[in-house]
Amino acid sequence: MNDILPIVLSILAAVVVIGALIPVLIKTRRNITRYPDTRDANDPEVRSGGGTAVDDSTGTIERGTPGGAGTDVVDTTTVPDDAAGLETIPVETPLPVAGRLTRLRERLVRSNNIMGKGLLALLSSDRIDESVWDEVEETLLLADLGTEPTMQLVDALRERVKVLGTRTPEHVKAMLREELIKLVDPTMDRSLNVERHGDKPAVMMVVGVNGVGKTTTVGKLARVLVAEDKDVLLGAADTFRAAAAEQLATWGQRVGVPTVKSDIDGADPASVAYEAVKAGIEQEVDVVMIDTAGRLQNKVGLMDELGKVKRVVEKLAEVDEVLLVLDATTGQNGLNQAKVFSEVVNITGIVLTKLDGTAKGGIVVAIQRALGVPVKLVGLGEGADDLAPFDTESFVDALLN
Template identity: 45%
Template sequence: MILQGALVASDAAVAVFIAIPVLLVGGGVAVGLRLRGRGPKSAVPPGEVASDAVTDVEISRAAAATAAAEDRPVGTVVAEPPAGPDKTGPEPAAPVAAEEPEPAAPPEAPPVTYRSRLGKARGMLAGYLGQVRGRGRIDDETWDDLEEALIRADVGVGATDAVLDDLRQRVKAGEVTGPEALLTALKADLVGMLRVESGTGRPREAADDADGLDRSVDVWLFVGVNGVGKTTTLGKVANRLRTSGEDVLLAAGDTFRAAAADQLALWASRVDADIVRGSEGGDPSAVIFDAVQRAASKGHTVVLADTAGRLHNKVNLIEELKKIRRVADRPPGRVTEVLLVLDATTGQNGLAQAKVFLDAVDVSGVVLTKLDGTAKGGIVVAIQRELGLPVKLVGLGEGVDDLVDFDAEAFVDAIF
């Protein structure tokens, strides 16, 4: 009764399994006999009786705890759990993990195309061209629509007048009839105005000058006002050349703009190219000279040289660029490109700035940046007509691969 009362009072008893049911019964009887003083003498040596008694009491308590936890009377026989696996035998083989499927490859970026990137320019012209097509005939309003469309696209007044005068003559002669034929003829005229020299650099076979001196290092100079994307353009050109197998070295010739050399160093690291830089405020011509000499000694084939674009000090800038050109063209170097970098979003305003550089160096072509960010795509036509320079490369986005060769036909088709 004492054991059962204690059992009822203890709600936190832990259930245990008793392996041998006989010990439960025997242990309970032995405890009862000892409590009454009537138990027979044990045959076990005295030193072991006390130990056995303690063990029996603990077993009895555990049995009682088990019975209470399972809501059954003391002495109830608990079935022995089934024998576990033979731990002396070999361990079971570990389960084979299911193979995880390989992660799917990320989708490839869509190719850079004029049509996909020149939506702003195409959208600006769409309204005017839609009115021309919907009119069903060629009349005075047709010419007004075309003139306004070309002017707003920044084609320029001179180029617009030249194109429309040619089309009027062809309409009068009966060569062009109907609005759709007129637009087709307009596209052909624009392509004809833009189809000029393409590609960059000169053939490597011309590396030796007539004087027989080794001129194995091509030098490309990048000129333009600050803020047009000159350094970024240089980095993208470096990536293009590296991809095509050229060994490129970058020259940080803009020693006056804060962090210009650091920006170019980031591009050098990005495209895995060598770089030569000087001290801030130092002589940029010395940087270009060191770059050409290093390229010749290390086997670099092309030096891409950044330059300053400080229009607030125009006289000094012009003299500086002239000196850079002279130094870069000395053996073993030869200047094969002088690329004028223009920002397409500045439109006609950029043309006046560009003329400053034409007075300083022999510009070979134009790189037009941010063409995807403007509705005034006609600036390409204005550059060709006003500056007499071919547009060689255009920027159609911010990615490293978004600088592409200019394609007159693809460009005109994209904005119509």
């Protein structure tokens, strides 16, 4: 009897443990659809066992016969909130792009346009001497326009003031508008490359240093694309920052967009990005957006890893856009960041956040000059729809109003 008792107690303990694990396993299976690892084990850049998964908390992802009609169905009516238990997150309808542009322009006009107002006041003076031109130059430099663009603009304004003769405020404003538009360069292509290529989605990487709002920008941009009737899939390749994947998935939930993420802390970012593109191809989405970890531009290893993420993704599909997110208030430091990132990956466009502080609006010109790539998107505020395509004339008009 004494020999049997330990065995019985062991069996009872095992039953209790298994009973406790069953609900957890069921919940995990319901919320995560795992994908078989079909990557090349001999490829040194694609680490096996990344543990990536598609977070289907935006609804359900039903996998059927590959290539068959209706094999991937995404139900996005409500989003279960695991933390809240019974609460649900309703899928929102993002604002149309046209409405965003109007709102952002109004916000720019209401903000403290030191650059535009300062120039208008100086150039409307009864007498413009060298001290006035010195102030014009200082105003432009303080606005982070950069030395070369500042000299170019001052020279152009000097010449036009000589020819203009009598200057009314209306004439000065029109003159400034023309010259600033030239500097910002309306000829740059600011469109996003988000069109499918045959059987493959457009792929977009979002990069930048810590704290500029990359994950938030990816979420807001997903809203822009959904408003344009694009099917989007998000890839949470920021595996270093705690809760980054969950934050991205929440943004996706709000507009009914699935997120590919890892269930392993510190997983290989390149592996997660690879699985995101793979899932995007299988589900025939229009755009795959990959959020990357915030990197300090002076950390060589991290910058090399960013290049690796891009190379691994390109084993499946071409990377159409690499958007660099910059905080407009960082000024020339943001310019230095941009230069380093452009050496690692081919930057195709800039996203400027916190542009509501338009005293630093000249950074638009400085960055475009330094990299030869356009500012494509701007953010003004913390709202979910406070991100819109950059429009040259609207930006200049806002500075001068």
